[in-house]
Amino acid sequence: MIPFSCGGCGQPVFFDNTACGCCGALLGYLPAERRMGAFDPAAAGEARWQRLGRKRLRGHRPCANRAKGVCNWMLEPGETLTLCRSCRLSTVIPDLGVEGHVQRWAAIEAAKRRLLFTLMELGLAPEPKRGSDDAQGLEFHLLGAPPQGPPVITGHVGGIVTINIDEADDVHREATRVAFGEPVRTLLGHLRHEVGHYLHYRWIKGDAEERFRAVFGDDRVDYGVALARYHAEGPPADWNEHFVSAYASAHPWEDWAETCAHMLLVIDAVQTAAAWGLRLDGPAASTRPPRATAQASIDRVVLDHWLPVARFVNAMNRSLGLADAYPFLMPDAVLQKMATVQALLAEAAAATAEAATAPVAPAAS
Numbered sequence: 001m002i003p004f005s006c007g008g009c010g011q012p013v014f015f016d017n018t019a020c021g022c023c024g025a026l027l028g029y030l031p032a033e034r035r036m037g038a039f040d041p042a043a044a045g046e047a048r049w050q051r052l053g054r055k056r057l058r059g060h061r062p063c064a065n066r067a068k069g070v071c072n073w074m075l076e077p078g079e080t081l082t083l084c085r086s087c088r089l090s091t092v093i094p095d096l097g098v099e100g101h102v103q104r105w106a107a108i109e110a111a112k113r114r115l116l117f118t119l120m121e122l123g124l125a126p127e128p129k130r131g132s133d134d135a136q137g138l139e140f141h142l143l144g145a146p147p148q149g150p151p152v153i154t155g156h157v158g159g160i161v162t163i164n165i166d167e168a169d170d171v172h173r174e175a176t177r178v179a180f181g182e183p184v185r186t187l188l189g190h191l192r193h194e195v196g197h198y199l200h201y202r203w204i205k206g207d208a209e210e211r212f213r214a215v216f217g218d219d220r221v222d223y224g225v226a227l228a229r230y231h232a233e234g235p236p237a238d239w240n241e242h243f244v245s246a247y248a249s250a251h252p253w254e255d256w257a258e259t260c261a262h263m264l265l266v267i268d269a270v271q272t273a274a275a276w277g278l279r280l281d282g283p284a285a286s287t288r289p290p291r292a293t294a295q296a297s298i299d300r301v302v303l304d305h306w307l308p309v310a311r312f313v314n315a316m317n318r319s320l321g322l323a324d325a326y327p328f329l330m331p332d333a334v335l336q337k338m339a340t341v342q343a344l345l346a347e348a349a350a351a352t353a354e355a356a357t358a359p360v361a362p363a364a365s
Contacts, residue, residue: 068102094165217255302335
């Protein structure tokens with residue numbers, strides 16, 4: 001995550017802030033500009049807010065979910081919709097009349113906005129589905145299980161990511177982590193993993209599919225059978241020499257999703273370290289332009305920038321009496337898989353950019 005500052009007074013602010021603690025300006029993130037806009041506090045309640053700065057422009061509107069305490073993104077002056085580009089992806093939200101649901105919904109949306117920031121950096125910002133037959137768009141169903149109903153299973157199918165909102169409850173998530181023997185389990189990690197499935201579904205086709213199989217294995221192996229075998233027998237004894245996590249060994253699709261999620265984690269973490277000027281066992285990442293992390297070879301990013309930072313964070317956690325924040329190994333096989341994910345997604349981003357700039361053919365007369 002890159003650093004942000006208040007557009008009114010220039011003080012440092014964070015990605016989720018809604019107001020500046022120094023000058024009192026209202027804050028709203030502007031996705032098109034990758035910056036935090038500052039707005040006149042008197043604009044609250046108006047349809048269009050007056051932006052502070054040299055020109056004091058009026059025209060940006062807050063996402064409608066801001067009024068619910070859930071979002072801090074803004075809509076551009078020309079946009080006619082009521083929800084921002086992040087909230088528009090959530091087509092199903094939990095029953096807000098149930099105690100705790102608003103807070104869990106807000107936590108999921110906050111994690112989703114951070115993920116979208118990274119995807120935008122990579123040139124892979126998803127668009128909402130335009131209908132049930134849209135095979136390219138993405139939508140989120142954020143569900144709470146009814147008291148007497150079946151459980152909600154987090155997962156991805158056909159561009160629809162379903163999230164059990166209980167994952168936003170710290171107690172539930174930690175109990176599940178222990179039950180499954182996972183080293184870490186985070187809400188943001190869930191979103192990265194499921195969107196990793198979506199990116200595979202959306203982009204890994206044709207030649208990319210064959211290149212995927214050469215590295216991750218044949219995904220035509222029955223998924224249900226493979227998953228049942230994993231849950232019954234566990235991972236192979238040498239899984240940590242070939243996979244980023246034990247679950248990645250279950251099936252090539254899970255290997256991709258876990259590896260993709262890990263790559264997104266590394267890109268975000270290294271960018272954050274650079275933004276704070278953290279210098280360790282290598283050239284300072286902070287001397288690079290903000291987008292360079294996403295463009296640099298991921299194996300060099302991991303070895304030169306991320307692992308030194310991760311070792312420091314783990315050492316600091318131990319000093320505080322906490323578990324390691326990053327309990328993962330980085331064998332060569334995992335680095336190769338991360339490089340494959342990076343290469344295939346870079347090609348997908350290039351295809352997206354090319355499609356966006358392609359001239360529109362005139363309609364036949």
